[in-house]
Amino acid sequence: MHLRHLLCIGILLGPWIETTAAAPGDGEDFDKAVRPYFEAHCVRCHGPAKQKGEFRVDTLTRDFAGASAAVRWGDVLERLNTGEMPPKGEPKPKAEESARVVEWVTARLKEGEAARTAKRERVTFHKLTREEYANTIHDLLGVRYDAADPTGLPEDPNWHGFERIGTVLSLSPAHVEKYFAAAEGILAEAYPDKAPEKKVTRWTPFDCRGWNKKKMEEQGLADKVRLDVWPGIPIGGHPGSVKEFTAHATGEYRVRVKLSGLKPADGRAPRLTVYAADLDRSLGEQDVVAPEDKPTTVEFTAHLPAGKHMIRISNEAPGPGNNLDRGGRHGSRPFISIKDGREPWQWKLTDDQGLPIWPVLLVDWVEWEGPLPTTPKDFGTGPAREVLERFLTRAFRRPARPAEIDRVAALVESEQKKGESPAAALKTGLLAALCSKDFFYLVEGAPDRTDPRITEWELASRLAYFLWSSPPDAPLLDAARDGSLRKPEVLRSHVQRMMRDPRVERFASGFPRQWLRLAKVGMFPPDKKLYPTWDDHLQKSAVQETIAVFREVLSKNLGLREFLDSDWTMLNARLAEHYGIPGVEGDDFRRVTLAPDARRGGLLTHASILSLTSDGTRHRPVHRGVWVMESILGRSPPPPPANVPPIEPTPAKSPKATLRMKLDAHKSDPNCAACHRKIDPLGFAFDAYDAIGRWRTVETVRDGAGDNPKVDASGELPDGRTFVDAAEFKKLLIADIEKFNAAFIEKLATYALRRGMSVDDREALASLARQGKSAEYRLGSIVESLATSELFQKR
């Protein structure tokens, strides 16, 4: 139904409050068109006698200025519009009658929106996420801050996966203490009293293992000794061993490893990983393949806080297990070469031709260098007040106000009077700026401003934090300063420039991560016995596929259709192996054309998506259905009732049943079916993919007798269309691409504007949806439309 074609926009009648007299025409329409309609078609189930879905239409408020009115009436509008109400089996009202009601509701909603805009909070504060905080610090001071470390900032709470919703990001006294401590550390690193000395520390094989150096020196072999690092065992030679590295000052450190990597002919490459256990952070990892006689040097750079760090350097490829005796040791002599003979009871490193049969690293040394010199940002010289003005303007992302400068200048002066040096006193002033609400919040609005649009300065920040998750750069700030940023051509040119800037990577990885709930991947770790091939590398690769696909669609301005189904994807060797796709070598991601029988294509068959809804032992089709509803169709099903009994295991003598068969109540019980017939089919469509996303034709079931049952991936959508498998289901989604377009745009707007979308935004979003459609749903065009839209400049 497209009743919207029949809508005429009602005259704005101003906020309508119950106690005042109804405006002319309004009450009349209600009594003539709406009330009789409700009485004839709705009140029977949604009135004094019965309240189906806990909803009553006869007591709905007529005050559309209140937010609750907008939500409830918005519900009515949607259900009438989609034909969902009156439900199947009830007499259908005449189309014109429904149209009149829809018109009336729409008109009132618009009036309410106008009323609410006048009432909105005058000044809004949206806290930066911790990632944005770190990016902002780096932009402002040139220093890296590890916000996600245990010593950093608390994790950001999320709302439906989005980590940057202003109302959800709260501030507690503990946060303030952490911001204070963070700012102190950051300023100390940016402007140290004395620049820390760069030091080099080298770990030789003898530093890592207790081998007899003297004996090797006597034999003239000390410089030929290497560390053989078998799969799963760190360089120390013992499972779980860590080696302590002391960073004498906070800063950037370069880790270099000289090593060879032996790769078996049909096997995995060995994978060097450097992990700081105390920070729970990977400092770097990569596959290494280099012949024994031609070692290579691998380098990572990482920011480390001063102090002791527990470092684990290991080889995270799968191997023969950590049976140490058979792997690592070499009898009485440390490892020199694979050509050396090995004890008979040890794992053989090579076959009879001398070619490696296990992925093994041979490490010569590990070197730490740092802290590396940095170039702190310069805020010029001159009187303190001038330096402060420049700093505050940069930090607050808008011209600093005299009162603000005065206050900080007074602080600096008082510090000096108490005996602090000018440099220390100035740093205290900068500290105050970094603890100010105008630094770590995006502030919009002013007490005396009623303009429903944000200012140019605020627009510059909104754009930068949308596309780059970092502050606006000089060109943006210049355009804000001279008032040209809002001009459509200028705005558009900036947006296009920003989308080509490398910093757009923050959007390209951050948005899909939040939209598609990728943080949930690995939340229930796949059981090691059931899924022995799932490891950390595969998990990371699975997530990277999804992000790489998004990045590709964005950078090549491909259409949203590619997310629903595609004849290509982005793969590295590890993931290709998981999918059974041949011919992909190397750890980096590249675009791969999919053969028709690859059974992949689009986001919905990504291992990341298929596994994030599993519980570690099995797939969960209802959770998958909910995920599709929320992420693709933009709808949230109501929560399940409280006392649903658990799924019974099949009795031992009964034939094995798929999970789908066990969920029979969802179909047969009408109370369950009302919601589940809309949810379950969306998940059943992917029953041919197991809990870690592998293709299968039978479902491996533990309880019951007989053969494993065949997968049934067929289903019927609420509107009656059917499908036999995921491929057909994806075609149905593509047929409904307008729905996906609308849902996607809503999610994009949520991310961009840092708030949920409400009935007030309906029309703006619909307009963006139309623009998206006329641009063939191209992602880049959609992003550009949003960034240059009126909605984006709305307070």
Next chain:
Amino acid sequence: MSKTLDRRTFLRGAGATIALPLLDCMRPLHAQAAVKPRRAVFVYIPNGVNVLTWQILKAGPDYVFPEPMKALEKHRARITPISGLHHPNAIGQAHVCADTWLTGAKIEQGGGSYKNTVSCDQMIAETASPHTRFSSLELSISSGVGQPNNSNTLSFSRDGIPLPAEDNPRTVFQRLFGEEPGGIEQRRRKLDRRHSVLDAVLGDAKTLKSTLGTSDRGKLDEYLYSVREVEVRTERLDAWLNVPKPKVDAATTERVTKNVPRQQAGEYYRTMYDLIVLALRTDMTRVVSYMSGTEGNGLPLPELGISQSRHELSHHSGDPEIMARLSRTDAFLAQQFSYFLDQLLAVQDGEEPLLDRTIVLFGSGMSYGHSHGNANLPTILAGGTALGFKHGKHIDYNLPIIKAYDVTKAGEHYNLCHKPVDGKARLSNLLLTMLQKMDVKTESFVDSLGPISELTA
């Protein structure tokens, strides 16, 4: 400036007159004893329990300890298990039960801001805080605040903001007992500097606040409150500078700061419990909340051969092996809790053990974890006998109505863990009882109907 000096001089003076509690290991600053301290500890276990094996079948003083609770039998005279309690606002919700265990709030699940309310431990902390260097201590298996609806902390401020927890004993010890390098004057200078910075940012925010109407200030108020709180803490720390921190002996220091990996769960738990005892006996704080597990992170127990997390075990789908493991895990946690009570008994506070003036709540916001039943919550109250608490019996709100339990009829028992049998048996009644005994002046807490008189009669 002078106003600030006066206020701080006054506080400094007040700091010097606060007498330390009469613990055997310390000397009071003044001869007169201060009012003796009251302490409260809240210990949380996530994902409920195996309700079929945890349920005590009879009410009253002669109850039999079920298998998982056997380790607590020696403390019979000092504990009161309670059956049938619930938070009305939490019924039908899933893992948000941890967020609301101490707040009793209704969390809207349909989007919009996450709004929680003050947790009862923070209300107690407000009353107790003038006497201790730290107003409260939040500990957890996972640091930080976690997520809305999956909290890592039990404690929420007056404004419903979660207070981050610490998970590392060494970090906590450092914060409580560590000396800052440099002398008192240097510390004072640092605190003064911090105070000045906070004053400056506050002044700026207050100017803005005065120009906005009362309805427009949500986030700004949050900012003002949080910054002001830190300023108050700074003032308090300054006042405490003249009061020396207690010296903890080397053996105790070593015991509570050694790095215990989580795989050695028992050792890790006992270390955390030791740390709590240490904090209480040195009067560093009088209010502690401890999440021994969060809803999303309940330690597996390799020492029992159990590799599943508590969450995985609680979703057992009726599998008898998994349910047995859940019972064994329940027993393990009860055992560690029993150890905690042992330690509180072992430390003398004057003539009585620490436990007598410390009220401890142990329990979960979930009962039947598999389908998220939050009625009939597993709850045990312990200690505080010198504060007026009377123990030695099982208080049961289900039995007067259902007459008897039959845990062989699993479905029926699960039902009463979903739908409260007695709508008046509210967890907030218990929390109110604790609040009142901790000298918080209040007649109600959230949806409480009144204190539980059987606990204090």
